[in-house]
Amino acid sequence: MRSPLLSRRSFIRAAGSAFLAGLSPSQLYALEQTDAVFAAAFMDPAGHFGLATLAEDGTIIDRRPLPKRAHGLAFDRNFNRVVAFARRPGTFAAIFDLSGLSAPIVIASPEGRHFYGHGTFSRDGRLLYASENDFDNARGVIGIYDATDEFSRVGEYPTYGVGPHDLSITPDGEALIVANGGIETHPDFGRTKLNLDRMEPSLTVIDTLSGTLIEKHQLPPDFSQLSTRHIALSGNQEIWFACQYEGAREDLPPLIGRFRRGEPLDFIYLPEQTARNMANYVGAIAVNRKEGLVAATSPRGGTYVVLDAISGTLVHEVQLPGASGIAAGPHGFGVSTEGGLFNGRQSPVNWDQHVVRIG
Numbered sequence: 001m002r003s004p005l006l007s008r009r010s011f012i013r014a015a016g017s018a019f020l021a022g023l024s025p026s027q028l029y030a031l032e033q034t035d036a037v038f039a040a041a042f043m044d045p046a047g048h049f050g051l052a053t054l055a056e057d058g059t060i061i062d063r064r065p066l067p068k069r070a071h072g073l074a075f076d077r078n079f080n081r082v083v084a085f086a087r088r089p090g091t092f093a094a095i096f097d098l099s100g101l102s103a104p105i106v107i108a109s110p111e112g113r114h115f116y117g118h119g120t121f122s123r124d125g126r127l128l129y130a131s132e133n134d135f136d137n138a139r140g141v142i143g144i145y146d147a148t149d150e151f152s153r154v155g156e157y158p159t160y161g162v163g164p165h166d167l168s169i170t171p172d173g174e175a176l177i178v179a180n181g182g183i184e185t186h187p188d189f190g191r192t193k194l195n196l197d198r199m200e201p202s203l204t205v206i207d208t209l210s211g212t213l214i215e216k217h218q219l220p221p222d223f224s225q226l227s228t229r230h231i232a233l234s235g236n237q238e239i240w241f242a243c244q245y246e247g248a249r250e251d252l253p254p255l256i257g258r259f260r261r262g263e264p265l266d267f268i269y270l271p272e273q274t275a276r277n278m279a280n281y282v283g284a285i286a287v288n289r290k291e292g293l294v295a296a297t298s299p300r301g302g303t304y305v306v307l308d309a310i311s312g313t314l315v316h317e318v319q320l321p322g323a324s325g326i327a328a329g330p331h332g333f334g335v336s337t338e339g340g341l342f343n344g345r346q347s348p349v350n351w352d353q354h355v356v357r358i359g
Contacts, residue, residue: 034057036329037055037061038357039053040352040356041352042352045349049067051066051094051096059345070094071086072117074128074356075356075357077125081096082095082358085117088191089190090117091115095128105151109132113133115131116130116165119131126146127147128144128147131143140158140178141157141164142211163182165181174208175207175208177203177204177205177233178205180228182228196246199224199246200218200224201224202219227244228241229241230284232286232294239260240287252272256296271314277298278296278298279298280300282297283298283299283323286327288333291331292308293307296326297325302322303318303323304317304326305317306318320337324352327355
């Protein structure tokens with residue numbers, strides 16, 4: 001594992017002199033003092049959207065404009081760049097060179113497709129994979145973009161499901177993991193969910209070279225309205241997933257689970273009051289591999305939980321109104337809220353649903 005000091009130094013080296021020259025003394029000081037750097041999308045008080053880099057204490061180091069509201073983020077450590085994906089049913093993805101040496105690149109999904117708000121880079125940084133909706137055919141796809149050629153679109157794979165949301169890649173780079181939420185949408189109907197009575201949520205593992213299906217985990221019939229939404233990978237080949245329930249409010253289905261390739265899904269059952277506090281909705285999930293912890297936020301419930309990554313048991317629960325984005329930090333997690341807090345520091349902007357650690 002990299003030490004926090006090396007992580008900070010690696011980010012500063014990658015950022016380069018052009019980026020550093022544009023920072024104020026207070027921003028430079030925050031960057032020099034922090035043990036980790038994060039990125040998150042935001043909306044400012046005037047209603048403008050953007051992407052910010054943050055120190056661990058919540059100090060905003062840098063801000064860059066976005067054309068519209070963004071959702072999920074992907075970081076490429078090979079070339080020190082971040083992609084911000086439009087919120088569904090948005091059609092843009094903005095790629096930022098964190099060194100500031102190259103102008104941002106904004107790409108659009110092709111006709112008949114829109115982004116689902118998430119994506120991931122190949123391990124060598126040469127390809128970008130994005131979850132997309134083939135909306136006229138109610139079919140999930142993974143758009144493939146060539147990061148060495150202005151992010152031109154070079155192909156697509158099926159996700160073998162409906163309504164793909166989060167997308168990740170295994171540490172060896174050989175497989176893509178997709179959370180197919182099972183919800184059918186169409187941009188003609190905005191964000192309306194069209195098939196809540198016949199949802200088909202699933203998790204799929206797909207070969208990165210061929211796009212063939214390696215395995216598919218359909219959720220049990222009793223959990224057919226449990227939309228699989230977000231993914232986090234642990235260091236022991238476990239895939240953690242988080243869900244949002246579309247059924248009756250009084251139901252208390254498990255919102256968090258895990259699996260290994262070739263093994264069945266293992267659902268995590270939280271204590272009853274904690275489960276009620278999560279309000280049947282997980283907004284984001286993250287794994288701190290070094291500390292063996294998993295954390296999940298619920299903006300609707302105003303809380304987040306931390307679990308032991310081995311036993312799956314609850315370590316602690318924190319009441320935090322609007323708890324939203326979460327990413328592993330040097331110690332514990334970096335947590336943002338919809339009201340503008342990051343690790344307890346109030347920002348002059350409202351954070352969107354996700355945060356990613358960079359550097």
